[in-house]
Amino acid sequence: MIESNKIWLDGQMLDYQDARIHVLTHGLHYGTGVFEGIRSYATPRGNALFRFDDHIRRLYNSGKAYFMHYEFSPNELKRATVEVIKANELNECYVRIIAYYGYGKLGVNPLPNRVSIAISAWQWTEHIKKQDLDQGVHLMVSSWEKIGIKSMPTHAKGVANYANSALARMEALKSGFDESILLNSNGYVVEASAENIFLVKNGVLYTPPISTGALEGITRDSIIEIAKKNRIEIRFENITRDELYYFDEIFLTGTASEIVPVGHIDHRKIGGGSIGPITKKLREEFDDIVRGRSELVGDWLTFL
Ligand SMILES: Cc1ncc(COP(=O)(O)O)c(C=O)c1O
Structure with a gap:
């Protein structure tokens, strides 16, 4: 994948290489995460995210199924997404938002762990011509x-x-x-x-x-x-x-x-x-x- 400059993690804009998680993160061991993939396109009026609200709504619905409490409102996540795209100076790009139960207590039950959210964006390349x-x-x-x-x-x-x-x-x-x-x-x-x-x-x-x-x-x-x-x-x-x-x-x-x-x-x-x-x-x-x-x-x- 094409590396970008910045990744947003739980409210902080980090350098790409610093956006790391602990190996005992709950979501890594038990698959307790949900995510969204969103596309931004270049248009004659500038860059635009396609059906942004619908993707954010689905991220909240997905989290509901897993009893996830997000520490950020939909508007805060939307603002953060735009900040990530701008911080990476991207035009056409793919945005990945992931919410996952984090590090703390490692058993099947994820509920004692904090729900973290990360937002990344990278340059889009066609995989099939x-x-x-x-x-x-x-x-x-x-x-x-x-x-x-x-x-x-x-x-x-x-x-x-x-x-x-x-x-x-x-x-x-x-x-x-x-x-x-x-x-x-x-x-x-x-x-x-x-x-x-x-x-x-x-x-x-x-x-x-x-x-x-x-x-x-x-x-x-x-x-x-x-x-x-x-x-x-x-x-x-x-x-x-x-x-x-x-x-x-x-x-x-x-x-x-x-x-x-x-x-x-x-x-x-x-x-x-x-x-x-x-x-x-x-x-x-x-x-x-x-x-x-x-x-x-x-x-x-x-x-x-
Ligand atoms: C299993 C599955 N079905 C369908 C889709 C298409 O969904 P969308 O159009 O919202 O990207 C996806 C997208 O990632 C998917 O993973």
Whole structure:
């Protein structure tokens, strides 16, 4: 990763190298943390954070599931985030806010420990080139089952949920695929390891309901709103593994990866094997909105 200059930790702006934690930090041993990933984009009116309030709201909801008491109000965290971006002199960047049970008492119960919050930001670099992206990524259905809604709070962006994601992602990469799709215990498609999934058939847009265990993604919600504005019908339906193979278009959505067309799943070509017309239209509109070139959804940008 590209190192930046400053990281905010519990109210203090520290030099990058000094933002350290104790090895006996509770969150490190038991996964008792929650986090957010937020993108800042360069727009004609200056840099802007995309759906900043929605990300902060989700950070508070995630913390609620884990009985976390934050010592900072949403406005204080928002101010601190802007300070971090400015202190690092960043334009397009990725912001990571993490709240975790800290050092103090090391047993399964995290409650005796202070909840710390850290805010970092670093320069964003595309991990897959756009021209490659038009070809569509290759996915596999993971042998790992998605953690169940009765096992973990799946609405929360909890650190511990990502052990499941990491296993699925590693399996995909080691098997020569780009990413995994996870099914739930009922055999229904949930999402990819770090992205929601959308599917298109006969001009209708589909996505699995949140009750499958999918994260209520902010990019997912953005695509739903953009589709509604374009009068594209959207259905929230359970989808089985082999149904995936018969869709005309499939794409993934997430803050980090934005809109990613899918070319193949389990070695089966999806539609024409490259980006389809509806995916292209939604991706273009999404790009225009985040980069401030469209007034379609005016209040999604917070200018720094
Ligand atoms: C498991 C999972 N699903 C979906 C998403 C997409 O969510 P968002 O669009 O809010 O980034 C993410 C993002 O990190 C994720 O980790």
